[in-house]
Amino acid sequence: MTASRSEVMWGQVAAHAAAHGARVSVADVCAVAVGSAQLTGAWVAAARNGEPDFAMYVTDPAGEELTELQLTLGEGPCHDVLASAAPVLAADLGDTESSRRWPAFTQEAREHGAGAVFAFPLIVGAIRAGVMGLYRRSAGPLGDSQLGDLLILADIATLLLLDSLGDRGPAAADGDGDGSWLDGQAPDLALHRAEIDQATGMLTGQLGVPIADAFVRLRAYAYCEGRRLADVAGDIVARRLRLHPDPDPDPVPDGGP
Amino acid sequence: MDADLLSDTFVELADTMVADFDVIDFLHLLADRSVALLSASAAGVMLADPRGELRVAASSNEAAGLLELFQIQNDQGPCLDCFRTGQPVTVTDLAGPGQQWPRFAAAATQSGFRTVEALPMRLRDQVIGALNLFRTDPGPHDPAELRLGQALADVATIGLLHERNVRRSDTVAEQLQGALNSRVVIEQAKGKLAERLGMDMDQAFTLLRDYARNSNQRLTDVARNFVTSATADFPPPGRTAAQASPAPRRP
Numbered sequence: 178m179t180a181s182r183s184e185v186m187w188g189q190v191a192a193h194a195a196a197h198g199a200r201v202s203v204a205d206v207c208a209v210a211v212g213s214a215q216l217t218g219a220w221v222a223a224a225r226n227g228e229p230d231f232a233m234y235v236t237d238p239a240g241e242e243l244t245e246l247q248l249t250l251g252e253g254p255c256h257d258v259l260a261s262a263a264p265v266l267a268a269d270l271g272d273t274e275s276s277r278r279w280p281a282f283t284q285e286a287r288e289h290g291a292g293a294v295f296a297f298p299l300i301v302g303a304i305r306a307g308v309m310g311l312y313r314r315s316a317g318p319l320g321d322s323q324l325g326d327l328l329i330l331a332d333i334a335t336l337l338l339l340d341s342l343g344d345r346g347p348a349a350a351d352g353d354g355d356g357s358w359l360d361g362q363a364p365d366l367a368l369h370r371a372e373i374d375q376a377t378g379m380l381t382g383q384l385g386v387p388i389a390d391a392f393v394r395l396r397a398y399a400y401c402e403g404r405r406l407a408d409v410a411g412d413i414v415a416r417r418l419r420l421h422p423d424p425d426p427d428p429v430p431d432g433g434p
Numbered sequence: 435m436d437a438d439l440l441s442d443t444f445v446e447l448a449d450t451m452v453a454d455f456d457v458i459d460f461l462h463l464l465a466d467r468s469v470a471l472l473s474a475s476a477a478g479v480m481l482a483d484p485r486g487e488l489r490v491a492a493s494s495n496e497a498a499g500l501l502e503l504f505q506i507q508n509d510q511g512p513c514l515d516c517f518r519t520g521q522p523v524t525v526t527d528l529a530g531p532g533q534q535w536p537r538f539a540a541a542a543t544q545s546g547f548r549t550v551e552a553l554p555m556r557l558r559d560q561v562i563g564a565l566n567l568f569r570t571d572p573g574p575h576d577p578a579e580l581r582l583g584q585a586l587a588d589v590a591t592i593g594l595l596h597e598r599n600v601r602r603s604d605t606v607a608e609q610l611q612g613a614l615n616s617r618v619v620i621e622q623a624k625g626k627l628a629e630r631l632g633m634d635m636d637q638a639f640t641l642l643r644d645y646a647r648n649s650n651q652r653l654t655d656v657a658r659n660f661v662t663s664a665t666a667d668f669p670p671p672g673r674t675a676a677q678a679s680p681a682p683r684r685p
Contacts, residue, residue: 182486262619263612266604302618303661318604325484328611332485369489369614371501371621375635378625378661388622388661414625414635415498 183366186329189213191363204234206334207309211236213330214323216313217291220244221299221334223307224259233307233338242289243312246282253282254296255308264328265296269316292316297327299335302374304389306338329366336364339393365399365406376410384422394420436470440582443467451593457613458620459643459653460593461492465565468586469494472579474567475547478504479555479590480513481563481610488513491563491617496635499545503538504566511538513564516552520561522584523552527572548572551580553587557595562610565590616654623657630666645669 180188186209193205207219218240221233235241247253254265257278267275270292275283286294291312299306309331319327373395380391398420399409412418446467450460461479468477478500479492490504507513512523512535525539528548533539542550549569554561565587595609620642627638645668646656663670 261608261612262615263608266608268604298615300615302615302622303658304622321484324607325486328483328485369483369485369487369618370505371490371617372498374618374621375625375628378622378627379629381626381661382629382666387664388626411498 181366182325183329183332184363186213186326187333187363187366190330190333201337202234203334203337206330206337207234207236210309210311210327210330213326214311214319216295216311218243219309219311221307221309221338222255223338224299224305239289239291240310240312243286243291243294244310246285246289247310250279250281250285252279253286254279254294255310258296258298258308259300259305262298262300264298266319266324267294267296268318269293271316286312290314293318295319295327297331299331299338301335301339301368301392302377302388304335304339304377304392306335306389309334332366332368333364336366336396339389340396365396367405367407370407370410372414373406373410376413379413380420383420386422439467439470443471447589447593451596454650454652455596456616456646456652456654457594458492458616459646461590461613462639462643464586464590464593465492465494468565468567468583471586472567472583473569473576475570476500476568478566479563480504480507480517480552480566481555481594481614482517482561483610483614484607488517488563489614489617491613496639497545499541500568503541503545503547503568506538506541507566509537510535512550512552513566516554516564517561520554520556522554522580524575525550526574529572542568546570549575551575551583553580553583555587555591555594557591557606560606562591562594562606619654619661620657622661626661626666627668630668641668 189209190205191201193208194201203221207221210216210219218235218237220235220240222244223233235244244255247255254267257265269275270283270287292315293313295311297309299309311327377388377392377395380386380395381388384391384394386394395410396406399406402409409418413420446463447460450463465477465479468474477494478490480488481491483489488508490501493500493504512525516523526549528539528542528550547568547570549572551567553565555563555565565583567583594613595606620639623642624635624638627641628635631638642656642660643653646653660668660670665671
């Protein structure tokens with residue numbers, strides 16, 4: 178059976194991690210993104226309170242400067258993506274559209290050698306994990322298949338960020354976009370189905386947790402049960418399956434503080 | 435074809451486009467009205483995602499079997515062919531012999547459908563999706579209805595893109611992803627509300643949509659605020675009594 182496109186992209190990300198003797202992280206996603214779409218550099222920043230916060234990983238110094246620029250200037254493609262919840266594809270920083278939208282950023286970005294900047298929100302509906310930014314020295318749009326690959330890579334980066342932030346899984350939270358709790362297994366990337374989103378919403382009530390945690394818990398359950406995410410979600414929506422909150426993970430001993 | 439229904443639909447669609455526009459609300463209205471206007475039993479608006487998937491942007495009803503029929507078409511079916519060729523694709527008897535897409539036909543007939551149509555959503559030389567229609571009766575369609583169906587598919591395309599300058603193909607991609615993500619937000623809200631109030635997804639959607647209209651907010655904004663709120667109270671606390679109570683938006 179031919180591997181799906183998502184499986185192929187995950188394979189490249191995992192292979193990159195293995196070649197460096199490390200667990201899969203957003204660093205590998207960035208590297209594969211640059212190679213796959215023939216770009217110059219990429220970075221991922223985690224979102225806090227709706228704004229891109231610190232850069233978690235960049236592939237080169239110019240990329241680091243571009244992300245810092247947007248934080249300092251408070252404008253730029255990465256800034257806009259979380260507000261619009263859609264990619265911002267600035268294929269030519271030299272055109273009037275870019276100068277109009279980001280007057281300060283466009284000028285400085287071009288001085289730093291960027292001809293095109295592409296920003297992808299790392300989101301699942303109302304769940305906001307961060308932003309992935311990419312740039313190319315030369316101007317020009319992304320090809321259709323390059324865009325598709327980058328969207329899939331953005332999905333992978335989103336899952337890695339969500340799984341690593343906060344105390345959510347068996348692995349300790351170290352916040353470096355490290356999907357260590359997956360034990361190197363491919364995540365279920367068939368994400369885009371209504372019942373998965375509906376089940377995620379339902380779990381906020383069943384588990385009493387915010388939406389991002391509900392999504393991580395749903396995926397963790399499917400993974401531990403060895404079932405497809407869509408099938409577990411279907412059972413939850415059809416009310417054949419309910420998840421329950423964890424018992425208190427840190428029970429206070431009697432008489433203790 | 436009901437002339438009053440047609441003109442009412444036209445007015446409603448135009449009204450939705452000029453007010454605080456929400457693309458998913460718009461596409462849902464279009465899918466819903468397509469059913470009555472085109473003598474169909476069910477309708478869906480499918481959008482082509484560059485990841486290589488056809489995704490449901492709106493559906494006339496939430497029955498799990500119907501959603502599955504849309505989703506099967508990622509592998510085989512009229513929408514896939516319609517998307518690839520840019521031409522309308524019709525099957526006038528899904529229960530007959532020699533089906534081109536056996537798995538799809540079996541699932542469709544199991545849900546009671548005998549006829550299917552996929553009408554392309556086109557923008558110049560690009561096909562961005564399809565309007566998918568199902569009927570329970572076999573047989574060919576009224577050509578006038580087919581023409582109206584294509585017009586509705588074209589209106590769906592216009593609605594999807596109308597907020598932005600669409601000369602650049604990048605803008606189309608951005609708009610599509612924005613619409614698809616809005617759909618996800620709304621699905622998450624439906625789930626949270628359905629769980630909270632013990633209702634099904636159709637009811638939850640209606641509640642969200644009616645509240646958005648009565649309080650003059652965009653459906654996606656209502657959905658996002660509800661999903662990210664620390665509580666599951668609905669209507670959300672903090673609105674005035676006048677905003678929370680149903681008030682007609684149009685005479």
